[in-house]
């Protein structure tokens with residue numbers, strides 16, 4: 001809400017009564033009115049009977065009668081106008097020691113959503129049962145630790161990920177204004193008021209990047225009697241489910257790294273900014289691709305990319321042990337003889353594959369259009385061809401392995417001849433096919449709608465591992 005409007009709503013002056021009343025009339029009354037069981041009324045939340053449906057009052061949340069009456073008094077202007085635009089409302093202060101326990105309970109409860117109670121967020125449907133309570137805000141002593149929350153969604157992180165917009169309005173922001181954007185805006189505004197801009201500026205998803213992890217094909221035992229097709233269909237269905245729920249699973253790992261929305265006082269105003277979000281979470285391959293090409297501007301991402309590389313390498317090690325992993329990728333005990341044997345095997349396998357390749361029986365690239373599309377999707381990878389080697393050789397006396405890798409890098413960049421630079425060659429190919437992309441290090445390139453998310457994956461990893469070439473030297477040379 002624009003700060004000016006908020007100021008008017010915080011005032012009890014008669015000239016703003018119409019404005020206050022307009023807000024009050026948007027509140028769904030607690031009388032279970034069928035005509036108000038729609039998206040037109042607030043709160044825009046599900047009710048105790050589940051997901052919202054027009055015309056069913058039980059499926060929409062409303063204020064409690066007492067709260068509704070408070071809001072009516074507010075609309076009439078019958079309130080103390082003590083809202084502080086920077087600090088917000090005044091916290092209640094206990095005036096005696098006896099009041100302190102109640103103040104502590106109130107402090108905890110004030111941040112709660114309350115209803116809806118099925119399955120519930122802080123508490124479930126037992127909140128509405130008389131025997132849950134021994135008195136106001138006092139739980140019956142027969143309840144043991146864990147009893148209040150044990151009927152709720154497990155894990156709650158998955159529930160919050162799936163049911164964000166109409167179940168988790170206060171604890172769980174939907175979209176936010178990130179601190180880094182805000183700081184950049186403050187810098188560019190250079191002292192001029194920025195608060196109005198913040199309200200309307202581009203916002204981003206709070207849980208951005210959650211659920212982007214790779215999910216592998218599940219290994220299912222074939223049920224007796226199943227044909228190959230039936231078994232494959234089961235595997236495909238299970239895999240589809242794993243992918244569909246990947247955000248739920250990822251949220252369990254990532255929730256504590258996501259940001260907090262906190263008020264900031266700027267130029268006498270209160271603005272809500274997402275802060276304390278870990279840079280270790282939520283970067284998509286597109287973002288890695290962009291930020292790691294600008295290490296001077298995104299030093300935190302460069303630092304965080306160590307963990308990203310470690311995670312990919314750990315996944316790679318797990319994939320090597322996968323029963324379906326080809327022999328050429330399985331681990332082996334090093335000896336000169338074993339290494340030669342492995343290299344020989346890789347060479348022979350590749351040579352055989354190349355010999356056996358017949359474009360006529362090629363299943364995927366049947367048409368020119370399909371081939372051109374493939375060329376487009378390979379652009380992020382090939383326009384940074386060889387980037388994994390970009391920092392491989394430091395300027396100091398070096399050994400044979402560093403020299404060997406440098407000679408590959410030299411070849412990738414054309415050895416001083418732009419016409420032989422692999423990225424240039426690929427750019428020429430793209431342009432000959434009528435594919436004109438923005439500069440590879442621009443934000444527009446990283447966000448390009450014609451390119452798939454997965455088109456950035458390998459290049460993003462190469463940028464990450466080459467940001468720490470010495471640390472991951474064995475992996476790079478391997």
Ligand SMILES: [Fe+2]
Pocket residue numbers: 385386412422
């Ligand atoms: Fe190359």
